[in-house]
Amino acid sequence: MSEAKKLFIKTYGCQMNVYDSERMAEALGGSGYVTTDTADDADMILLNTCHIREKAAEKVYSELGRFKGLKAAKPDLKIGVAGCVAQAEGEEIMRRQPMVDLVVGPQSYHRLPDMEAKAGAGQKALDTDFPEEDKFEHLKARPKAKRAPAAFLTVQEGCDKFCAFCVVPYTRGAEVSRPADRVLTEARDLVDRGVREITLLGQNVNAYHGASSDGDWGLARLIRELAKIDDLKRIRFTTSHPNDMEEDLIAAHGDCEKLMPYLHLPVQSGSDRILKAMNRKHTAESYIRLVERIRAARPDLLLSGDFIVGFPGETDQDFEDTMSLVREVGYGQAYSFKYSTRPGTPAAEKPQIDPDVASERLHRLQELLTQQQHAAQDAMVGREVGVMIERKGRLDGQMVGKSDHLHAVHLQAPADNVGQILRVKITESAPNSLAGTLVA
Numbered sequence: 001m002s003e004a005k006k007l008f009i010k011t012y013g014c015q016m017n018v019y020d021s022e023r024m025a026e027a028l029g030g031s032g033y034v035t036t037d038t039a040d041d042a043d044m045i046l047l048n049t050c051h052i053r054e055k056a057a058e059k060v061y062s063e064l065g066r067f068k069g070l071k072a073a074k075p076d077l078k079i080g081v082a083g084c085v086a087q088a089e090g091e092e093i094m095r096r097q098p099m100v101d102l103v104v105g106p107q108s109y110h111r112l113p114d115m116e117a118k119a120g121a122g123q124k125a126l127d128t129d130f131p132e133e134d135k136f137e138h139l140k141a142r143p144k145a146k147r148a149p150a151a152f153l154t155v156q157e158g159c160d161k162f163c164a165f166c167v168v169p170y171t172r173g174a175e176v177s178r179p180a181d182r183v184l185t186e187a188r189d190l191v192d193r194g195v196r197e198i199t200l201l202g203q204n205v206n207a208y209h210g211a212s213s214d215g216d217w218g219l220a221r222l223i224r225e226l227a228k229i230d231d232l233k234r235i236r237f238t239t240s241h242p243n244d245m246e247e248d249l250i251a252a253h254g255d256c257e258k259l260m261p262y263l264h265l266p267v268q269s270g271s272d273r274i275l276k277a278m279n280r281k282h283t284a285e286s287y288i289r290l291v292e293r294i295r296a297a298r299p300d301l302l303l304s305g306d307f308i309v310g311f312p313g314e315t316d317q318d319f320e321d322t323m324s325l326v327r328e329v330g331y332g333q334a335y336s337f338k339y340s341t342r343p344g345t346p347a348a349e350k351p352q353i354d355p356d357v358a359s360e361r362l363h364r365l366q367e368l369l370t371q372q373q374h375a376a377q378d379a380m381v382g383r384e385v386g387v388m389i390e391r392k393g394r395l396d397g398q399m400v401g402k403s404d405h406l407h408a409v410h411l412q413a414p415a416d417n418v419g420q421i422l423r424v425k426i427t428e429s430a431p432n433s434l435a436g437t438l439v440a
């Protein structure tokens, strides 16, 4: 057998890209590739890109520039660009960077082996179609390799919400849900390979409506069926839109034990004026009431969110409304961003606000969110929680895992516990993690 070729994939952006990179590696495994951790010894380099905020494309070009020397030293080296920048700028990338051999959009990953073969024959390959066939069926994992205990599983892709700032509906396309039986089959396969925690992924995952033999299933039904897989211990999902948080999904947070007490539910802004301009189709008040209902079902829920500051037209008062919402809701952790103009989106046409003002707002918001994150962590001290052990820590005998609330936890535990959920008493709270001791 000829020696395996080496594939280096660099992943940017969201967890769906992490999942996609794994699938691409598996697809190219069939063409004789094994993954490597450095670009230096690679036979193929793939950049799996993100287009959500500014400078994404520039970052890709400068990253590509860095591979020039490698390509000169090894003319057979294949260089590919995948992901949302590939989708948005496919032909432009080919024009601007002649050393790129292939450009593949997120809906065409299953065609990678053919594209690789074409690139091998010295031709350029570009595919940014939205094909009819089910890419996931073509991307079925080949070798039944053992997996780390926590895995992602994409169940839904694309978005029909068209928030005024967002490129996702354009790069990932319309909302599509994978059929429920295929999701269940993939989940069982993951569990057979050692997975104990599954994060269901989708750009709008709670809008999931996958076909099954007894009609369409919503996300709650899917979660309840997944929960029947014995060795699957934990389930969570990301990311959600408030308007798709239906009654049975809220109920599942209360009655489905395997559903983790963690929810990422972006609100983006606390100002109704800005929410309207963002085309979010909910108000600050309706979001706050929704969070109350979810917390009534699951009182110890840790809430995460996304925020944008400096959206066109945002006044000081609008920003103060966001700060008030954050104070009222209380987040265990959150992501916050300065608004970034995305060409082709409706908000890009609006007059932009002063970038210094936006920076100052972002700073204030992040201070508040960090305070809340620390408070949520400090509140864990003294509590007993479940920790799923993921890997060895840096210190002797130290293991690292994730709590039910998704906090990183360090503890002393035997190394053969990876994948087990252990009872741990939290003893300390550090800025970005917790420490604890095993409960006998």
Ligand code: 5AD
Pocket: 052, 053, 165, 166, 167, 266, 268, 306, 307, 308, 337, 338, 339, 340, 341, 342
């Ligand atoms: N500018 C800043 N942040 C954005 N997001 C999406 N588009 C933009 C943009 N144009 C943020 C939103 C979203 C998260 C994934 O990225 O908060 O929820």
Ligand code: SF4
Pocket: 159, 160, 161, 162, 163, 166, 167, 168, 169, 203, 204, 241
């Ligand atoms: Fe983008 Fe999310 Fe809005 Fe869809 S719901 S347009 S993915 S921010």
